[in-house]
Amino acid sequence: MAFTVTSSSSAAISGSSFSRSSSSSDIKVAQVGSLRLADRHATVNLSQKRLAVKPVNAEPKRNDSLLPQAASISAPEVSEKVEVEDFEQLAKELDNASPLEIMDKALEKFGNDIAIAFSGAEDVALIEYAKLTGRPFRVFSLDTGRLNPETYRFFDEVEKHYGIRIEYMFPDAVEVQALVRSKGLFSFYEDGHQECCRVRKVRPLRRALKGLRAWITGQRKDQSPGTRSEVPVVQVDPVFEGLDGVVGSLVKWNPVANVDGTDIWNFLRAMNVPVNSLHSQGFVSIGCEPCTRPVLPGQHEREGRWWWEDAKAKECGLHKGNLKEDSSAQLNGNGNGNGAAAHADIFDSQSLVTLSRAGIENLARLKNRKEPWIVVVYAPWCPYCQAMEESYVALAEKLAGSGVKVAKFRGDGEHKEYAQKELQLGSFPTILFFPKHSAKPIKYASEKRDVDSLMAFVNALR
Incomplete structure (x- = not known):
């Protein structure tokens, strides 16, 4: 790499070629850990002073890039260390704080080394809170290549509304190509979404976080009872690494962890901020187009994500640390x-x-x-089974003495393989109707689990 020396005493470096009146033979090669410039008496040690070194024939480095600065310089720099802090104690201190106060604390502590993860859903509230602090902030998002058109239009609207540039991270083209060529475009419907999410979301996120010391997410405790009920407002990230490249080098902030989803929406309406048009179509939790669908009244917001899988699959891997090791087998059934x-x-x-x-x-x-039966195949830990308990019990009471038997069968654990093979179990809960004169049970296909919908299903078949 060649440099221009504007002054032997100041050792200022810009990026082109050496310019010096003396012969090129006087120029010494840079040693590891220091740059020995054209002036033999002027040595700048990188361990003492940071240098703005720009690579030759490279595009200008964006100041707001998510990539670590070390990726675009020719010699090592000494990173500024984040002060050692007990983030568990800080989480306790901030547990009753407002989202605005938590956001302000996060931006104050980490400055340009922290960024907001924006998914294109209701976590636009995070951007609004950041704006209200009056501090500079950065926003990044993962473009999987399979988002809804409405989400892309929403990204553009958010950029214009806040006067920002979202820093997009994309999956590796070679990895995506290999996955699609070997398994097709919709392999996740057959073998689960984890592999596709790993290629399109988790690995791009990992690259993004390598350039940060902290990140801000829109996780809330009420989003997913099975995995997010214990999310703290701040924590050392248990999965990903930050700029220093070691476990524990990244801090994760969740300013709205203790906020109810209804309150988030009240805030968005009060502040008159742009929202994704998919929300008006019944979408609550928004992800990739093939893996997200609207939810119906009475359904939990995460039930619209990866609906063909069990409850434990409602995390894509971005927040894998929410899954407790001792409960993973239980959630998997x-x-x-x-x-x-x-x-x-x-x-x-x-x-x-x-x-x-x-x-x-x-x-x-x-x-x-002798009589027809309606049976729910369930797991007591499943939040979606829990959500329909009241309506199913009410159905049983309505059908008492009608000649239709109402039953339940626990299909997790050792019974799961049988339930999948013989009882059409795809995810919990699965509802089956056994007619009087048919050997094969009929699966209830609708997601409406209120009493009237279930009764209509029974009346149509008995």
Whole structure:
């Protein structure tokens, strides 16, 4: 790399070629850890002074780039260390603080080394809070290449409204090409979304965070009862690494962790900020187009994400640290049942029949039943099963004495493989109707789980 020396005493460096009146033979090669300039008596040690070194024949480095500065200079720099701090204690101190106060604290502590992760959903509230602090802030987003058109238009609207440039991170083209060529465009419907999310979201995020010391997310405790109920307002990131490149080098801020989703929307309306037009179409939690759909009244907001999978799959990997190791087997339904036993059973009513494994097998084998049955295949830890408990119990009470039996079968743990193979279990809850004169059960396909919808399903088949 060549440099221009404007003054031997100041050792100012710009990026082109050496310019000196003496012969080129006087020029010494830079040593590791220092640059020995054309003036033999002027040595600048990089361990003492930061140098603005620009690579030759490279595009000008953006000041707001997410990539670490070390990626675009010719010699090592000494990073400024973040002061050692007990972030668990800080989280306790800020637990009752407002989102605006938490945001202000985060921006004050980390300055240009922190950025807001913006997904194109209601976490536009984070940008609004950042603006209200009056401090400079940065925003980045992951463009997976499979977002809704409405989300892309929303990105543009947000940039114009706040006068900012969102720093987009893209997946590696070679990795995407290999995945699509080997498995097709929609492999996640068959083998789960984790691989696709890893290529399109997790790895780009990892690259982005390598240039930061902290990041700000829109996680809330009420977003996903199974994985986010214990999210603190600030924490040392348990998964990703920051600029220093070691575990514990990245701090994660969640300013709205304790805020209810309804209050977020009240804030957005009060501040008259732009919102994604998909929200008016029933979308609450917004991700990639093939993996996101609107939710119906009574459904949890995360139920619109990866709806073909179990509840444990409602994280894409960006917040993998939310998944507790001791509960992962339980959430997957493949554990030994010990962890799941800690959850109280649901659908508890005298109007409901509790089916054992032998009972459901006998019911499934009968070709001529004396009466029809409706059965919910459930797991007590599943928040979506919990959400429909009231309506299903009410259905059982309505059908009492009608000639239709209402039952439940716990299909997680050791029974999950059977439920998937024989009871059409794709995700919890799965509702089946066993007619009087048909061996094969009929699966309830609708996501509407209110009493009237369930009753209409029964009346159409009994």
